[in-house]
Amino acid sequence: MHPPSVFDPHSAYAWSIYHLTVVVTILMGVVVLIVTGLVTYVCIRFRERKHPGPRLSYGNRKVEILYTALPLMLLASIFGLMIRNMDASDPIQRTRDNIVVVGHQFWWEIRYPGTGIVTANEVHIPAGKPQMFGMEAADVIHDFWVPQLGRKMDMVPGYHRDVWLAANEPGIYLGRCSEYCGKEHAWMRIRVFAQTPANFAQWEADQEKIPPIPTTGDAADGARYFTTMTCANCHTIRGTSAQGEIGPDLTHLASRTTLAAGRLPNDPADLANWIKDPTKYKPGCFMPDLGLTDEQVRDLVAYLETLR
Amino acid sequence: MSELQVVPAEMERLHRFEETAGLLKWITSVDHKQIGIMYVLATLMFFLFGGVEALLMRIQLSWPGMHFLAPETYDQLFTLHGTTMIFLVVMPLLIGIGVYVVPLQIGARDMAFPRLNALSFWLFLFGGLLLYFSVFYGNSPDAGWFAYAPLTEKPYSMMEGMSFWCVGLLTAGIGTVASGINFIVTVATLRARGMSLNRLPLFTWMTLVNSFIILGALPALNASQVMLLLDRELHTRFFNPTGGGSPILWQHFFWNFGHPEVYILIIPAWGMLSEVIPVFSRKPIFGYTFVAASTVAIALLSFWVWGHHMFAVGLGHWPDIFFAATSALIAVPTGIKIFAWIGTMWGGAIRFTTSMMFAVAFLIQFTMGGVTGIMFAVVPIDWQLTDTYFVVAHLHYVLFGGTLFAVFSGLYYWFPKMSGRMLSERIGRWHFWLTVIGFNATFFVQHIVGAMGMTRRVWTYPNLPRWAVLNLISSIGAFVLGFSVLIFLWNLWVSAKRGEPAGPNPWDAWTLEWATTSPPPEYNFREIPPVHGRRPLWDLQHPESEKNPKEHG
Structure with missing residues (x-):
């Protein structure tokens, strides 16, 4: 079972976001280190005991322009990375939904429009095949989030959203509702079962059958x-x-x-x-x-x- | 020194005014200093409420599968905690300190509209009490501080909690808008002779800019609260999809207020730092113009970033990219301030008073909250991390590690002016270190557990690897933090009683509030020193600075 961690990507989409997250986190870590370093240096070097006579200064236009321009350049490059990344993380081209998930207080209705299968709370997908998920809500706003497989997507009543999710290899992926939806929001969890194509076909065949009504x-x-x-x-x-x-x-x-x-x-x-x-x-x-x-x-x- | 002529008959009337005493004097007061102090005391009360709510939640979350709180209690607690801390603690605390300090800093006798000022305070207090009355009414608001429809609509929220939320905040909000108008008119019309706008002390400047944001943002909230109330009580359909309304409309309206609100909650705190850091570094602010102008830039940009709260809604890539760009841009003027404060300390003679220590801790913690903010402006990262504990960590680094640290800094700085007595530095050290340790222990680990998949607003969580221990650390940190608040209150109490007398200007500071006694008389100043530059009291001590054009602004 894969816990719902951002750092455990199992699809091209999640990998793409993971890479960007790592790059930006490192850049931001450097910013924090620079500021912390400067603050520490200033506090030690210019404390009153060490440096009793303050230098009178009102600013330095060159330095001011520098600390405006450098962050702007850093942010512009992050923004560039982001633009390149967005289509890989969440491709905009759409196909017909493989699966429609409908958020309910406090469970998930899962429909497979191709086969007519209807189930709940546990999503089965074939591993290695990107799936077009349709997202809907029956009552309040929910959010479908399985971070190992891709981005989260809000389910807003009255709207239909589409999102690509996939699992590269078979396994059980844990996720959960990520938009507060009421009293049992905490117990609105998701399991995605990624199966080998053969097992998935078997599961589909089983689900399509109508179970007999017991007579004894x-x-x-x-x-x-x-x-x-x-x-x-x-x-x-x-x-x-x-x-x-x-x-x-x-x-x-x-x-x-x-x-x-x-x-x-x-x-x-x-x-x-x-x-x-x-x-x-x-x-x-x-x-x-x-x-x-x-x-x-x-x-x-x-x-x-x-x-x- | 004697630019202002004191009319004897006027003095006579002012002295008679002093003779009224007791609680009645406070309740009927239109004096900005008394109202300011009442703001601080009332927000401290709400701060205790909000803090206890947070501790109860942290007990529940200290281990997976705890049954200390029922889910519905937990939902009410996190809603009350967020609403309280934002609307009844941070915002009125910043306004209250402004009400106290701004007229003094510009050499005025009071706010422009003293009665309106009193009305603002009482509207805030009773708005807050009305919200809390819901606790006794049997059901508190339970849909989170941003109250997303349709969860807040009658079919999903049958009890009256959310209606109390609307009415209570509407009441307080009208007071806030009135405060904004009052600040603008005060600064526009009551500045001492010689105090041109580019000589305004930065705290006053930032309060002024902030007041414009309040005027732009609060009406958006109050109007949407009226709409929500109509939906709930009179069955209109603004946000209800079953009648043609749109839940996304609520989100646009709310965040159109909500993100400027985030700046309303930080800009006056930046103003406090811009007073404290120069005084304790013994240097004027580094790059006054950049600091002042960057605040205006933030005020303008703040109305164009709301969509970054809605990246997960699926509005489409182009809207997301637009809001990502504006949100990234707003980091630039914020960075300017951080570097300007470091530049101010550079080459100074830094005095590590408790006030200064809180300011220094702010610089690092606020930067950490800032960089996680930039991460949330990067759309795909937001697609993963929004609504997790990573957001909870981010917003507490900004609002607690940032704003509240600045407010502590400001209170240590201005308490001597307000009370005439110094806060104990010895207790102050304890307060500072326990706050730093407690704060970082509580919230740093929340970044990690959030990235590991723990979503916010859950009353319980699964026992996945390392989740339990991270949450336990956070809960222990919360109790250290709670204890540090008690130490602070103890410091306020003993120092107000027995603190060292402060004298008019204990920090050897430069702005006009230090040109009068501590506490100042009702009429603030017997005479107002001439204002020739940004640091009038410095000019008095250094007549040669007359010749320095940079002091003049």
């Missing part, structure tokens, strides 16, 4: 509860009558590694805990405690675990 055992009861109780008001499971659009699509919930935008690992025990009392784990989330009995929770978990 606890899972069958769970499936019935899901479609007849409150769950279906908010969640969609393709192939069933549950077509709610408020919460994440659960068609392939069991194929995901985490629950609730990274809040809990996705295993049966945590899933049960989550269903019993979501706000215990994510106090600002909009999924209520539904007052389910332990049996109902057990059956629902059994059902949801079949959604591979």
Whole structure:
């Protein structure tokens, strides 16, 4: 897993920004060193004890012009570097979106317009292939930021933005919402799974399938509860009558590694805990405690675990 | 020495005025010195509020997975902390010190509009209290100090917190605009004979320039707050996308105020340094004209840089490049000042009073805040680092390591004038070193943890490699910093009671505020020394400087 560090670039875009950041940081470090050096020198050399008689001086026009012109030249060169860098970090040519991410309070809806796949919170991409991400928001402003893969982009309701992101090699890249969006902003995390093209194709094929509705055992009861109780008001499971659009699509919930935008690992025990009392784990989330009995929770978990 | 004729009958009236006493005298005061002191005291109170809010947040963030604060409490705390420190501490503190010092520096008896001056203060105080009343009302503002719509719109913020934010700041903001007008008219009309504009002490000059920025910027904020309030309470749709409004419009309006505001928060602080550094280096300022003119350049440019807060919004490359260019340009006049202060110290005989030490620390820390500012003007770097702890570090290096260090410097410098007593230098040393250590420990590590991916405004964070220890260092630093503030307050308290008497001019300084007793009488000056140059009191001691055209300005 790659932590969300600016210093760990894994795409051409992130590399480009990383290079610029390093160059500018070094230049700025030199500026700080020069100023610190001058201040230290002046403080030691011209303290009253060492230098009791101040020199009367009102300025020196040449020096003044120098300390105006030199910073201006430094800034102009940084500006030049920046212009050259911008198109490499964030190419302006656009293609059709590979993926559309919609920010919600407090989770991510992820759509693949080409295949119709809909998932949540965990983005799968083929490694080595630049992906055109569309960014949208359903309620307030969010910001999609996976620094290893490229720039961040605000998701503003009412606007559609496009941004190129890529991962050079397979791996799991951690990111998060980067614009304060309310109470659970802290638990609005992202995982990007970059996969080899073969694995990605396999994942796509799995996601396109509609999971069968279980007909026996606890899972069958769970499936019935899901479609007849409150769950279906908010969640969609393709192939069933549950077509709610408020919460994440659960068609392939069991194929995901985490629950609730990274809040809990996705295993049966945590899933049960989550269903019993979501706000215990994510106090600002909009999924209520539904007052389910332990049996109902057990059956629902059994059902949801079949959604591979 | 006796250019000003004192009319005896006038003196009689002034003496009668002195006889009123007690708390009533303060509350009813229209005297700029009392109002200035009330500003300082009120901002110290809000500073304690804002500081406690910061410490509570740092406890919560000291380790991953802490459950010291609930998320909604944390959200209210960071909103209150930012709003308090910007609108109720730094801005009124700078205005308050200006209200005290500016009339004295130009040899005036008061501000041009003394009653308006009092109104400004009370509007600020009650605006601030109105904002804090939200705490007792049950819900404080919780959408961050820049209050991005639509999170601040009714559907996403049902409680009244954000309405309190609008109304409280609107109230205080009207007072701020009035202060701006008051400063401009005061400096324009009440300068002592001989004090031409190019002889203005730099603190007064910068307060004057600042007042023009206030007039340009504050109305943008207040107008957008009215619009937001209408959206919230009367269901208009200025910023609500579901009715044709635009959340991006709020950002343009807000930052059109917000970036000039950043300069409102630093320019008078630069003015303080431009007084302190020459006096304690025993030299006039290096390149007065460049320092004065660069301030005007900043004032003009400050209205053209707001878009650099919105690089991540995706406005397109050309708007980004425009704002990157203006933002980079504004670094030039800022650099001019840093080098002018170093030039002033060069060849001087530097006295390391506590005031001077804070000024020297400013030079280095503010430069660090400045260079990270330049990094944010480089668009792709901003695309990565905006809204992370790198920004939090940057803005605290500028506003705390910069402005507040300058304000400490200015308070150590002017406290003797305000109170008639010196602040303790011994306690001052403790205050200085603890502040430097606490400040850098708190905020330097935030650069690193920000670049490692920690975003701002999160009440908890994952236990990724090194995040925990960096946050712990920051939290420990915050408590050192909190302790240093207590030491400062202790210094103010004991020195006001038992400090060494200051006399009229303890620092052997040059500007007119030192030509009268400490504290000055209500009418400020019995007589105003003649002003022939930028350093009137120096001219008195050095009659030969009459011949030096450079002293004349």
